[in-house]
Amino acid sequence: MHEYLRAVGFSSIENKEQLKHLLEMTEDSYQSEKTAFSGNGNDFSERKKEFAPRMGIILRGEYDEKGDYQRDYYFPYFEGTQEKFYDNISIERHAEKESYAGVCEDLSMGVTIIFYVQNIVDYLSERHLNHLSSCTARIRFSGLSIDGRILLPVAKRMTEEENSEAILQRTRLLKAAREGDEEAIENLTLEDMDTYSMISRRIADEDVFSIVSTYFMPYGVECDHYNVLGEILNIEMVENSLTRERVYILTIESHDLIFEVCINQKDLLGEPAVGRRFKGIVWLQGNVSFQN
Known part of the structure; x- marks a missing residue:
């Protein structure tokens, strides 16, 4: 039984017989x-x-020689709406079955993002036509969560314009550092040392979540799972048409990455509100729109 079924409103599925009925x-x-x-x-x-x-x-699944559909596997999905452009995306097949992971580099965050590809039929068609191994594309990220909580906001030390400029400047430095620019590498090293010094000073008297406003980091041994802390930009409540369970759709911003997370109302601790923060474990999915 898929662990993230409850994220889309199926927390009542408790045994194989119920799951079989749902899949049929x-x-x-x-x-x-x-x-x-x-x-x-x-x-x-x-x-x-x-x-x-x-x-x-x-x-x-696949169609057999008689034209009958043979189901191979299933998974719960949630489609995001926030698009972001990426260059040099790689898509690789998982070893066990016909499912794929996407890999892209986000320079503004300084990390490599690995996600579960939702629309692999589009990818297979594109690969068949163009024989691509890497591509340029727009990605709509989305996260499914079964464990989340709401944190209060922190006072912002910079305006939106100042924060955007700081992110842009760091992105330029990271790009230059990857190309071997020694001055950029030195500047980034000094920035990291200043950050470490500031955190070491403040951690003695403050809670860590009053110092760290957002983060986005890998979680566990599965490459597409992340521990996320981000500011809530928008809230939507939807209802599963079959189970009548309520699911939150939270639009969050985590270190310049804006994406949506769905979580069962039963699994969210606290009352979400715009400006507050979401903290939780998410299974990251992505819908890839290939560029011509």
Whole structure:
């Protein structure tokens, strides 16, 4: 049973019989289907059923020689709306099944982001036509969470304009450092030393979450899971049409990355509000729009 089913409103699925009934219903009454040639030359199919706005279950499988659909696996999905442009995205197949991970470098954050690709049929079609190994694309990130809490905001030391300029300047330095610019490397090293010194001074008298306003860092052994702290920009409540469970959709900003997280109302500790912060573990998914 998929751990993140409850994130899209299926916390009541407790045994294999209930799961089997849900998947059979999804397979019989899916709302959309896409197909493409898989790596082994078969017709790979992706069936989608929405149970709340932009979230539900995706089934993936292949058609056999008789034309019958054979389900391989399923996963809960949630589609984001915030797009961000990335260059040199790599997409790699998982070893165990026909699923894919995307990898992109975010210079403004200074990290490599790994995510679970939602629309692999689009990727398979694009690869078949253009034989791509890496590409330029826009990505709509989204996160599913089953463990989150709300934190109060912290006082901002910079205006929005000053913060944007600081992020832009650091992005330039990181890009230059990657190209071997010694002055940029030195400046980044001095910045890190100043930051470490400031944190060491303040941590003696303050809570760590009053010093660190946001973060985005890998969590556990699965590459597409992240521990996230970010400011809430928007809140939406939706309802699963089958279970009637309520799910929060939180638009959050974490260190210049804006994306949406869905979490079951039962799994969120605290009352969300714009300006407050979300802290939680998310399974990061991404919908890739390939550029011509």
